Amino acid sequence: MEPIPTRDCEALVQEIRQCRHCQGLPETAHPIVQAAHDARILIIGQAPGRRTTALGRPFDDASGDRLRDWLGLDRQQFYAASCLAIMPMGFCYPGASASGDKPPRRECAPLWHPRLLDALPNIRLTLLVGQYAQRHYLPGTFTTLTDALLRWRELPPHCLPLPHPSPRNQRWFRNNPWFDTELLPELRLRVQSALA
Numbered sequence: 001m002e003p004i005p006t007r008d009c010e011a012l013v014q015e016i017r018q019c020r021h022c023q024g025l026p027e028t029a030h031p032i033v034q035a036a037h038d039a040r041i042l043i044i045g046q047a048p049g050r051r052t053t054a055l056g057r058p059f060d061d062a063s064g065d066r067l068r069d070w071l072g073l074d075r076q077q078f079y080a081a082s083c084l085a086i087m088p089m090g091f092c093y094p095g096a097s098a099s100g101d102k103p104p105r106r107e108c109a110p111l112w113h114p115r116l117l118d119a120l121p122n123i124r125l126t127l128l129v130g131q132y133a134q135r136h137y138l139p140g141t142f143t144t145l146t147d148a149l150l151r152w153r154e155l156p157p158h159c160l161p162l163p164h165p166s167p168r169n170q171r172w173f174r175n176n177p178w179f180d181t182e183l184l185p186e187l188r189l190r191v192q193s194a195l196a
Contacts, residue, residue: 009037009119022105031091032058036081040194042126044133047090047104058086066165072188087116089132104132125194130164
């Protein structure tokens, strides 16, 4: 399939932002996406949270602060769609559960991901942030998120799994100090290489 031309990528992003496909969302549907034809890095995350939805920008919260630190990017670089695309597994806030947010809606990925991936022909690095993205894009490869992260060297160099940067994951970070010493330096090197 031929990549979508630049202006068609912009039109697709607007089409996603106007999507009202899902029924029964806890709030008015408000799809969050960031993409441009020239983007070099793709972040496939979970779903926007309540704060991100209210502000209208992906990862505009404490999770985003941590993620930007991991990537070695400032806010201006992170929100430059021509550098970095953000495509969540679910584009709208799915609502709250007892342990945090509900899982991403299942309708979004099959409905929008193939078209958006076709519209991003210049991606050099894909970051799979959290278990939902990893289950979808690495099916049957790893048993758990920690397993995927420990075995990151087995993946192609254009793909890296990451834990979700949520403050709720403090225990995981304490129990896995190798993430900071082994994977984060490699992540920063690959980010700089992808943007060079």
